[in-house]
Amino acid sequence: MQKTEKQDSRVQLVFTAAHSTVAILKNHGISCAMFGSLACNLYGDFRHPKDVDVLVLHPPADSKVPLYSDEDLKKLIADADPDHYYLKLPRNPEAPYRILYYHEKSLDCKVDILTPGTMHLPNLLPPSSSPNGTPVTTTTSSPNPSQIVTISGIPLVPFSLLLLHKLQGWSDHRSAPEQFKRHKQHQDAADIRKLLAMSNLVKPLQQIRPWTDNELFSPEFQVLTRERVKEYCKEFPMRAESWKLLGLETE
Numbered sequence: 001m002q003k004t005e006k007q008d009s010r011v012q013l014v015f016t017a018a019h020s021t022v023a024i025l026k027n028h029g030i031s032c033a034m035f036g037s038l039a040c041n042l043y044g045d046f047r048h049p050k051d052v053d054v055l056v057l058h059p060p061a062d063s064k065v066p067l068y069s070d071e072d073l074k075k076l077i078a079d080a081d082p083d084h085y086y087l088k089l090p091r092n093p094e095a096p097y098r099i100l101y102y103h104e105k106s107l108d109c110k111v112d113i114l115t116p117g118t119m120h121l122p123n124l125l126p127p128s129s130s131p132n133g134t135p136v137t138t139t140t141s142s143p144n145p146s147q148i149v150t151i152s153g154i155p156l157v158p159f160s161l162l163l164l165h166k167l168q169g170w171s172d173h174r175s176a177p178e179q180f181k182r183h184k185q186h187q188d189a190a191d192i193r194k195l196l197a198m199s200n201l202v203k204p205l206q207q208i209r210p211w212t213d214n215e216l217f218s219p220e221f222q223v224l225t226r227e228r229v230k231e232y233c234k235e236f237p238m239r240a241e242s243w244k245l246l247g248l249e250t251e
Contacts, residue, residue: 013104021054035157051111054113070097085102085103086103
């Protein structure tokens with residue numbers, strides 16, 4: 001019982017951190033979208049998220065919002081709410097970056113901030129909105145495969161992007177020199193399996209097949225994805241049919 005309560009508190013902390021981060025960025029005129037385990041959870045993979053992965057979008061060319069670096073964004077968020085956010089040195093104190101955490105009631109949650117271009121992440125269209133300007137809450141992928149989807153008040157990267165970046169994580173962790181990173185490949189593989197099983201989200205992609213959309217996936221990422229799908233299917237041949245239905249070669 002105590003373990004379950006602690007786990008529930010941690011999950012609630014992750015969602016609170018996500019909502020708070022979105023609100024701070026929005027107050028500065030900055031759009032963002034979540035990916036990683038939190039996005040998996042909201043799309044329907046019920047694994048408990050452990051941290052918040054945020055893709056912070058570049059402002060439009062005609063915007064007065066400045067183009068912040070990753071480190072500037074972390075400082076902006078920490079300065080906006082110092083009672084809950086703090087910056088921490090990484091293991092290597094000489095590293096040129098800091099790690100952002102959200103803190104509440106003796107619990108801490110890491111908040112990773114990334115901008116377009118990092119890990120082949122793209123810039124995206126703002127969240128879809130209703131005529132009165134409020135975000136559309138949906139459990140299906142957006143008709144526009146490069147548009148952010150909002151679920152439970154949290155903006156998420158498109159499902160297609162989440163799926164292929166989970167695949168990237170699996171491939172990267174599988175070949176990582178550090179043992180603790182290699183261990184993560186098993187959770188990545190489980191996440192991919194669950195994402196592929198979400199028929200309400202996968203079936204539209206079988207029709208749209210956005211894998212050659214250069215706005216969503218860079219040409220280099222497209223090449224790497226084709227290699228990773230084959231690599232994944234070699235390791236998990238029982239999943240090959242799912243990738244074939246999405247229009248991707250498996251061997």
